[in-house]
Amino acid sequence: MSEDPTATFRVEAGELLEQVEQGLLDLGHRLGDMALVNAVFRGLHTLKGSGAMFGFDALAAFTHHCESAFDRVRKGEVPATAELVSVILSARDHMAALVDGDAPKAEGDAILARLAAAVDAARGGGAGAAASAAVPAAQGWKMFFRLPADAMANGTNPLMLLDELRDLGEAEVRVRTDALPPLSELIPNECHLGWDVTLRGDISREAIEDVFIFVMDDMTLEIAPLGDEAPAEPVVVEDAPAVVAAAIEAAAPVAAAAGGPPAAAQPAVENVRVPAERLDALMDRVGELVIAQSRLSQLANNRHDLLLRSVTEDIERLAGELRDTMMVLRMVPVSSLFGRFRRLIHDLARETGKSIELQTSGETTEVDKTVIERLFDPLVHIIRNSCDHGLEAPADRLAAGKSETGLVKLSAHQAGGEVLITIVDDGRGIDRDRVRAKGEANGLIEPGQQLADEELFGLIFHPGFSTAAQVTNLSGRGVGMDVVKRTIESLRGSISVTSEAGKGSTITLRIPLTLAIIEGLLVRVGESRYVLPLSAVEECLELSLEEDLRSRGRSLITLRDRLVPFVRLRDLFGTGTRPDPHQKIVVVATGRERVGLVVDQIIGNHQTVIKSLSAFHRGVGSFSGATILGDGNVALILDVAQLVAMAQPREETLRAAS
Amino acid sequence: MTASILTVDDSASLRMAIRIALTGAGYAVTEAVDGADGLAKATGTRFDMIVTDLNMPNMDGLSMIRALREQPAQAGIPIIFLSTESDADMKAQAKAAGATGWLVKPFQPDQLIRVAQKVLGK
Numbered sequence: 001m002s003e004d005p006t007a008t009f010r011v012e013a014g015e016l017l018e019q020v021e022q023g024l025l026d027l028g029h030r031l032g033d034m035a036l037v038n039a040v041f042r043g044l045h046t047l048k049g050s051g052a053m054f055g056f057d058a059l060a061a062f063t064h065h066c067e068s069a070f071d072r073v074r075k076g077e078v079p080a081t082a083e084l085v086s087v088i089l090s091a092r093d094h095m096a097a098l099v100d101g102d103a104p105k106a107e108g109d110a111i112l113a114r115l116a117a118a119v120d121a122a123r124g125g126g127a128g129a130a131a132s133a134a135v136p137a138a139q140g141w142k143m144f145f146r147l148p149a150d151a152m153a154n155g156t157n158p159l160m161l162l163d164e165l166r167d168l169g170e171a172e173v174r175v176r177t178d179a180l181p182p183l184s185e186l187i188p189n190e191c192h193l194g195w196d197v198t199l200r201g202d203i204s205r206e207a208i209e210d211v212f213i214f215v216m217d218d219m220t221l222e223i224a225p226l227g228d229e230a231p232a233e234p235v236v237v238e239d240a241p242a243v244v245a246a247a248i249e250a251a252a253p254v255a256a257a258a259g260g261p262p263a264a265a266q267p268a269v270e271n272v273r274v275p276a277e278r279l280d281a282l283m284d285r286v287g288e289l290v291i292a293q294s295r296l297s298q299l300a301n302n303r304h305d306l307l308l309r310s311v312t313e314d315i316e317r318l319a320g321e322l323r324d325t326m327m328v329l330r331m332v333p334v335s336s337l338f339g340r341f342r343r344l345i346h347d348l349a350r351e352t353g354k355s356i357e358l359q360t361s362g363e364t365t366e367v368d369k370t371v372i373e374r375l376f377d378p379l380v381h382i383i384r385n386s387c388d389h390g391l392e393a394p395a396d397r398l399a400a401g402k403s404e405t406g407l408v409k410l411s412a413h414q415a416g417g418e419v420l421i422t423i424v425d426d427g428r429g430i431d432r433d434r435v436r437a438k439g440e441a442n443g444l445i446e447p448g449q450q451l452a453d454e455e456l457f458g459l460i461f462h463p464g465f466s467t468a469a470q471v472t473n474l475s476g477r478g479v480g481m482d483v484v485k486r487t488i489e490s491l492r493g494s495i496s497v498t499s500e501a502g503k504g505s506t507i508t509l510r511i512p513l514t515l516a517i518i519e520g521l522l523v524r525v526g527e528s529r530y531v532l533p534l535s536a537v538e539e540c541l542e543l544s545l546e547e548d549l550r551s552r553g554r555s556l557i558t559l560r561d562r563l564v565p566f567v568r569l570r571d572l573f574g575t576g577t578r579p580d581p582h583q584k585i586v587v588v589a590t591g592r593e594r595v596g597l598v599v600d601q602i603i604g605n606h607q608t609v610i611k612s613l614s615a616f617h618r619g620v621g622s623f624s625g626a627t628i629l630g631d632g633n634v635a636l637i638l639d640v641a642q643l644v645a646m647a648q649p650r651e652e653t654l655r656a657a658s
Numbered sequence: 659m660t661a662s663i664l665t666v667d668d669s670a671s672l673r674m675a676i677r678i679a680l681t682g683a684g685y686a687v688t689e690a691v692d693g694a695d696g697l698a699k700a701t702g703t704r705f706d707m708i709v710t711d712l713n714m715p716n717m718d719g720l721s722m723i724r725a726l727r728e729q730p731a732q733a734g735i736p737i738i739f740l741s742t743e744s745d746a747d748m749k750a751q752a753k754a755a756g757a758t759g760w761l762v763k764p765f766q767p768d769q770l771i772r773v774a775q776k777v778l779g780k
Binding site: 005006008009012042045046048049050052053054060150152153154155156157159160163164189213214217218273 | 668669670671672674675678707713715727733734735736737740742749750753756757758759760763764765776777778779780
């Protein structure tokens with residue numbers, strides 16, 4: 001376990017800020033909701049307190065102002081206003097920068113000035129200050145103190161107080177028992193004793209008051225410098241500690257007896273926070289284990305040792321279970337992703353002057369954390385598109401008979417090994433004619449070509465395609481839907497669009513649950529082995545030697561009346577080996593495009609633990625990663641989307657030629 | 659015997675800081691993540707001292723202190739709450755709920771240890 005509270009604080013601060021942001025965004029809609037005000041206050045309060053604890057002084061000081069403002073809202077002195085919420089939202093961003101340690105001070109000052117103005121606008125305020133007078137030290141003190149009756153029950157031990165007084169200087173302690181009730185009425189854990197103490201030495205009054213700091217408000221404490229009149233006469237002189245000790249001894253058992261059988265402690269659901277890189281490291285180990293296990297299986301299968309085989313099967317099962325458990329550990333709910341878009345919608349609404357509502361559903365759906373991280377940018381782009389191009393201005397919406405507020409719905413649900421994420425808007429929908437015109441202008445389609453909706457809308461994923469008449473600040477900054485599509489495909493997912501004119505558009509993303517392990521098809525090309533994601537494989541065909549020779553130059557096969565281009569991986573990888581007499585074509589598909597890959601041999605299914613390529617190799621387009629085989633050799637994982645993209649242009653030219 | 663201390667705080671970093679300080683001073687520390695968890699962990703046992711935050715989800719510190727003090731078995735256990743200077747009236751409320759003392763945030767580890775020694779003895 002890491003023992004760095006500062007690192008933990010940074011993670012925690014991130015979560016607190018997230019919480020504060022969500023609270024503020026909700027508060028923006030329901031200004032009078034005190035539960036939200038309290039939640040935001042609590043977040044700021046904790047952030048300030050912890051920040052100061054861990055040396056984030058600038059953060060603590062800055063947050064203090066925001067917390068104070070919210071404290072006043074909480075106490076009803078100042079009403080929550082939209083401006084106040086908005087200022088605190090900017091302040092939240094500044095706090096995030098302070099946590100990261102790169103916040104310009106001027107920015108903070110500007111925000112605080114805005115904050116003060118916002119509070120003043122909400123209602124003018126005043127400030128109060130308190131100061132305590134210093135008291136001179138004396139040569140000694142004479143005092144009398146009596147604790148409240150419930151002090152002992154509430155955890156104050158008079159013996160400790162007396163010990164502390166003795167630590168200050170030479171002390172003379174006498175007990176007063178005058179207030180003791182008759183024995184029949186005595187409750188053993190109540191404190192009825194008083195003490196006279198004479199303290200000698202150069203002791204400040206504050207030091208004495210410090211001893212009683214926790215009980216000061218409710219106790220009787222009379223202090224006078226030595227030489228002055230004694231506050232009162234001691235009535236009985238006794239060995240004080242013994243009496244108190246007896247009282248305390250008596251208190252505990254009685255209390256325990258009266259308590260009855262203690263209720264069984266409720267098992268609290270405990271969460272353990274683990275840094276993501278440790279999960280990744282564990283995943284790596286599990287991957288290694290799966291690999292080692294497959295080597296073991298391979299060895300065991302070559303021997304006729306039944307005992308070895310049965311142990312191997314056990315290990316295979318356990319490794320499989322461990323892998324499945326590991327997968328679950330890496331799953332996080334999409335709520336962490338969806339939550340981040342509320343701020344985006346808030347900002348988009350402000351920038352575009354549109355009124356936008358975000359509805360989310362299925363937040364509990366869980367996805368591999370790596371997938372979640374990589375989904376963020378594509379979703380930002382899609383949501384921006386929906387708000388910017390999809391949703392109409394309020395006036396246009398009213399004219400079209402819609403409510404003024406545009407709706408963006410974000411939902412997630414799991415279907416088999418996939419998660420479906422849909423982004424629905426109720427805007428104007430995609431303009432078919434404009435897409436068609438643009439497609440024709442760009443030469444993507446023939447003028448007048450008949451296209452199904454799916455094909456037509458598919459055009460928007462082509463590089464450089466944008467239907468926005470003018471490029472706005474929000475969308476169309478060079479990052480197009482083609483990038484979105486490529487990112488989704490790199491996650492081995494797919495994207496599709498449907499749209500109805502005047503009613504809105506729906507974009508559906510299908511994403512696999514995990515990236516770390518895939519079912520693969522192991523093939524051999526030349527002397528090397530490669531893995532194809534099984535989910536992309538449609539079918540496998542034989543490519544006879546004659547066919548191979550016949551098709552040379554035009555690498556097309558006819559598959560159910562469709563021409564499918566194929567790529568000879570042997571040529572592509574320049575293996576320099578002779579083709580196997582029984583070559584196979586593996587037909588792979590992404591979306592509606594399919595391509596045949598010619599391999600020498602199909603070895604079989606393979607549980608593939610994906611290892612990413614080093615940064616140095618990442619530029620190599622045809623591979624998406626690597627895996628280690630049972631015999632310890634490395635097999636590269638083919639990037640089907642890239643291979644299809646590579647082969648498709650050849651198909652176009654071949655088709656045009658034929 | 660090692661004195662056992664229960665620390666109740668929803669902030670993991672603060673719990674960690676408190677645990678490091680107290681275990682360093684020779685105390686045994688048990689952690690609870692909120693008031694409900696703290697109440698559950700304290701019920702049926704007797705810690706020598708409880709250090710709790712007040713602002714927490716799932717039962718705040720005040721409610722937890724009240725609930726603990728309702729259990730006769732918890733009588734006399736020092737309960738220290740963590741507070742900030744802005745919580746002046748909180749102190750009165752917490753005392754009324756049955757708290758023994760407080761520690762003002764931000765605090766240094768040795769301040770916490772001093773409070774522990776104050777209520778538990780050296």
